[in-house]
Amino acid sequence: MINSYRDRKGRPLVAVTGMGLVTSLGRGTSDNWTALTQGRSGIHPITRFPTEGLRTTIAGTVDFLDSRASSAPALSIAMALAAATEAVEQANIGSAGTFPGPLVLATPPAELEWAQRRALHDALTPCGSTGYKRLLAAARASDWHEMRSLFQFASVAEHVARQLGTQGLPISVSTACASGATAIQLGVETIRRGDTDAALCIGTDSSVQIEALIRFSLLSALSTRNDAPAEASRPFSKDRDGFVMAEGAGALVLESYEAARARGAKILGLVRGCGEKADDYHRTRSRPDGTAIIGAIRHALEDAGAEPDEIDYVNAHGTSTPENDKMEYLSLKAVLGDHLATVPISSNKSMIGHTLSAAGAIEAVFSFLSIESGLLPPTINYAVPDPEIPIDVVPNAARSTGVQTVLSNSFGFGGQNVSLVLGAP
Numbered sequence: 001m002i003n004s005y006r007d008r009k010g011r012p013l014v015a016v017t018g019m020g021l022v023t024s025l026g027r028g029t030s031d032n033w034t035a036l037t038q039g040r041s042g043i044h045p046i047t048r049f050p051t052e053g054l055r056t057t058i059a060g061t062v063d064f065l066d067s068r069a070s071s072a073p074a075l076s077i078a079m080a081l082a083a084a085t086e087a088v089e090q091a092n093i094g095s096a097g098t099f100p101g102p103l104v105l106a107t108p109p110a111e112l113e114w115a116q117r118r119a120l121h122d123a124l125t126p127c128g129s130t131g132y133k134r135l136l137a138a139a140r141a142s143d144w145h146e147m148r149s150l151f152q153f154a155s156v157a158e159h160v161a162r163q164l165g166t167q168g169l170p171i172s173v174s175t176a177c178a179s180g181a182t183a184i185q186l187g188v189e190t191i192r193r194g195d196t197d198a199a200l201c202i203g204t205d206s207s208v209q210i211e212a213l214i215r216f217s218l219l220s221a222l223s224t225r226n227d228a229p230a231e232a233s234r235p236f237s238k239d240r241d242g243f244v245m246a247e248g249a250g251a252l253v254l255e256s257y258e259a260a261r262a263r264g265a266k267i268l269g270l271v272r273g274c275g276e277k278a279d280d281y282h283r284t285r286s287r288p289d290g291t292a293i294i295g296a297i298r299h300a301l302e303d304a305g306a307e308p309d310e311i312d313y314v315n316a317h318g319t320s321t322p323e324n325d326k327m328e329y330l331s332l333k334a335v336l337g338d339h340l341a342t343v344p345i346s347s348n349k350s351m352i353g354h355t356l357s358a359a360g361a362i363e364a365v366f367s368f369l370s371i372e373s374g375l376l377p378p379t380i381n382y383a384v385p386d387p388e389i390p391i392d393v394v395p396n397a398a399r400s401t402g403v404q405t406v407l408s409n410s411f412g413f414g415g416q417n418v419s420l421v422l423g424a425p
Contacts, residue, residue: 005258007272010307011234015425016092017265018253019284019365020083023352024246027082033369036377037398040184043231045108045243049210053367056222058229059208060246060353073110075206077159079249079358084164084202091253091265093198094165101198103166104186105157106179108207108357109155110150124248145220146217147359156204164296166200170375172309174357174411177317178276179203180250181360181420183275187254197259204249214244222264233354233382234392235318235347236325241280243319246353250361267425269368272405273304279415286327286411295408298419301335304421306405308336311421313376313401318347319354329389344401346394360410367406371424374402 009011021028024042026033035042044058051057065078094100156171175182176244179232180203187199216222223242225232234240277299285291301308319330334338348366350356355362370376375398382395406422 002283005256006026012194013257014188014191014271014272015257015260016252016268016368017093017255017260018089018267019368020086021248021357021362021365022062022065022250023248023362024062025038025352027064028086029365029369036351036366037349039351039378039380039397042382043229043232043353045226045229046208049209051089054213054373055217055224056213057103058224058232058244059246060248060355061208061212062247069180071115071150071181072393073156075247076107076156079206079247080160080202080204080251081163083204083249083251084160084200085250087253088164088200093253093255093265097163098165099198099200100167101196102168103157103164103170103191104163104173104183104201105160105170106173106183106203106209106357106361107156108205109174110152110155111389119372123309131361140163160202164200165312167196175416175418176183176414177359177414178410178416178418179354179357179360181364183361184252184254184271184275184364184420185276187417188271188274191254191256198255199254200251200253202249202251202363203358205355205357206247207246207356208247208350209382216245222257223320226385228408231373233320234381235262235320235350235379236386236389237382238384240320240322240325242355243321243349246355248352248358248362250358250365252264252361252364269371269425271425272423273300273302273306273421275301275303275420276418279416279417286323289332290327292330292415292417293327293411294334296419297335297409300407300419306421309339310355310386310405311336311339311407312369313403313406314343314345315349315363315370315406316345317409317411318349318379320347320349324411325386326389328411329391332391340391343390344376344392344394346377347379348377348383358359360408360418360420363408363410364422367408367422371403371406371422375400376403404422
């Protein structure tokens with residue numbers, strides 16, 4: 001029970017009053033939670049583009065929205081709006097088209113896709129010149145407003161902010177696979193500073209496009225278990241062979257606890273602490289000693305004013321890559337010590353795949369649903385435990401237990417590491 005509107009450091013408590021989800025498992029928190037806790041997988045063969053000759057032909061795509069045939073930014077916007085609309089309606093905050101706070105949105109950098117490149121090429125052809133002059137002539141001769149409005153880094157946030165009526169300039173953030181957690185952290189900091197009583201935090205990503213798939217494949221980062229898509233993602237298993245690309249969106253309405261209580265809102269949970277630490281070791285690999293990941297987890301606990309033995313569940317980053325899973329275990333062991341042996345751990349990515357920039361937000365929503373329901377979703381495909389990762393994985397079937405405090409981890413390429421400490425209301 002909360003007896004004060006401030007935490008141990010005298011800062012405003014940050015409450016969650018609304019949540020929304022879109023993943024390959026479905027639209028909405030209810031459908032997603034039912035599928036997740038039943039151990040169903042949303043990973044399937046890719047139908048969005050031809051996959052002949054590719055090493056990986058599976059992903060966790062979202063194929064049920066109207067924007068399924070559109071560009072990646074258009075689908076990112078559609079998923080973000082679906083998740084955000086659900087979250088705002090649950091929070092019952094503001095009015096239609098008017099949200100009383102800023103938008104912080106995590107999204108990958110947008111880049112022109114082949115359809116747009118072909119359009120540019122077709123426009124260049126009649127100009128009769130080559131190189132830069134030819135490009136300028138084509139630019140002057142055509143109206144590229146729609147393309148410009150989608151294929152810029154801030155375009156997704158601007159479209160979402162315009163439709164939801166958020167306040168001020170939207171914030172776009174891209175810290176690789178930690179982006180969704182970074183968006184939550186920025187929202188928390190905004191409320192703690194007293195800049196706003198409410199913030200809308202979203203992570204959205206529709207990177208399952210042919211070039212991105214090939215890039216990750218060239219890094220040998222992806223699973224190649226194409227014949228059994230639902231069995232491809234195997235976090236913490238000895239026979240894991242890489243992650244599965246996926247897409248989706250997660251949204252949270254954050255409010256100061258005091259403001260939420262004053263308006264009679266239902267408190268779904270608390271964001272108690274956020275920790276981040278960057279790693280400059282390698283553009284894709286973590287520092288072998290784990291100092292950056294360890295630092296992010298420790299900073300999150302310190303920020304929350306929590307002791308390691310308060311953590312009673314870990315929603316792991318758990319990508320299913322050989323190096324990442326082992327590094328996460330070593331880092332958790334360094335921080336939680338002997339307590340780790342008693343802490344159950346799940347990886348949602350075993351079922352929904354790795355949603356990249358959206359992962360931190362999506363997994364935060366799942367963490368709060370675990371707190372609310374007392375149910376821990378399983379890590380499916382866990383049949384061959386890795387003896388080098390001796391942890392209490394929740395294997396293959398959901399587990400019923402009380403949950404008060406969750407550690408949710410998000411680690412990204414380029415050394416981006418963010419951990420969140422999430423608590424019961």
